[in-house]
Amino acid sequence: MKITACRAEDLVLLDEHLPSASADSHHAARFGRQEAGESTYLLAWRDGVPAGHAEVRWNGCAAPEVRRAVGACPEINGLAVAGHLRSQGIGSALIRAAEDLARGRRLPAIGLGVDESNTRAAALYERLGYRPVARYVDRWAYVDRGGLRVECADSCTFLVKELAASGG
Ligand SMILES: CC(C)(COP(=O)(O)OP(=O)(O)OC[C@H]1O[C@@H](n2cnc3c(N)ncnc32)[C@H](O)[C@@H]1OP(=O)(O)O)[C@@H](O)C(=O)NCCC(=O)NCCS
Structure with a gap:
């Protein structure tokens, strides 16, 4: 399994093979944040x-409930296969x-x-050592391919894993 940080030339392949539901590509937005030093956009290749x-x-996560609990703890976002x-x-x-990057x-x-x-994703994260620390409402919005703005408010749990120096 090859995992790399996204490069500008990967965006076309990403939009082709893992298309966004939104009119504007999530991939371009994530790459933009990486370019600005705010994130690292990891891609798995097969x-x-x-x-x-x-x-x-x-x-870290912008939700106030999460920031109160864990401050600016870095967040894995946009995970999908x-x-x-x-x-x-x-x-x-x-x-x-x-985790290795962190x-x-x-x-x-x-x-x-x-x-x-x-619940299936939550079970996976628990197996990997993540523990719940805060409940919050994840508020986000996107413009769909028909030009309609869709506002979302999802009830979520924020999970944290303590990182040992040597991995695991
Ligand atoms: C959650 C997700 C990223 C996990 O990726 P993955 O490559 O399937 O994960 P792994 O193969 O390492 O682990 C799979 C395990 O995760 C769990 N799982 C979570 N969501 C699953 C799904 N939609 N389909 C299959 N397994 C899922 C299962 O318990 C599975 O266990 P198993 O391998 O014993 O069957 C992927 O299923 C996915 O893209 N789901 C849709 C988007 C999503 O829910 N993202 C997470 C947002 S927090």
Whole structure:
């Protein structure tokens, strides 16, 4: 499993193989934040094609409930794997790569938010050592391909993993 930080030339392949629901590409926005030094946009590759992605947001989760609980703990955001490639370890590999980057920056912990209805993803994160620290409402909006602005408010739990210096 090859995992790399997104490059400008990967955006076309990402939009082709892992398209966004929004009119504006999520991939371009994540790459822009990486270029600005706010995040690292990790891509997992299978046979030369992007199979999944995860954005590590170094400034942490913006939700006030989460910031009260964990401050600017870095957040793994935008984690997804192509539907036909799930349950093959790609999501876990992306999470481990994000943890390694955080260890490389000598950060003590990393977190991620999970929708309260996404029990399978929550079970995976628990297996990987993540523990719940705060409940919050994730508010976000996008413009769909028909030009309609869609506002979302998802009930989520923020989970944190303490990072040992040597991995694990
Ligand atoms: C959650 C997700 C990123 C996990 O990636 P993955 O490559 O399937 O993860 P792994 O193969 O490393 O681990 C799979 C495990 O995760 C769990 N899981 C969570 N959501 C799942 C899904 N939609 N399909 C299959 N397994 C899922 C299962 O318990 C599975 O266990 P198994 O391998 O014993 O069957 C991926 O399933 C996905 O993209 N889901 C849709 C988007 C999403 O929910 N993102 C997470 C937002 S917090």
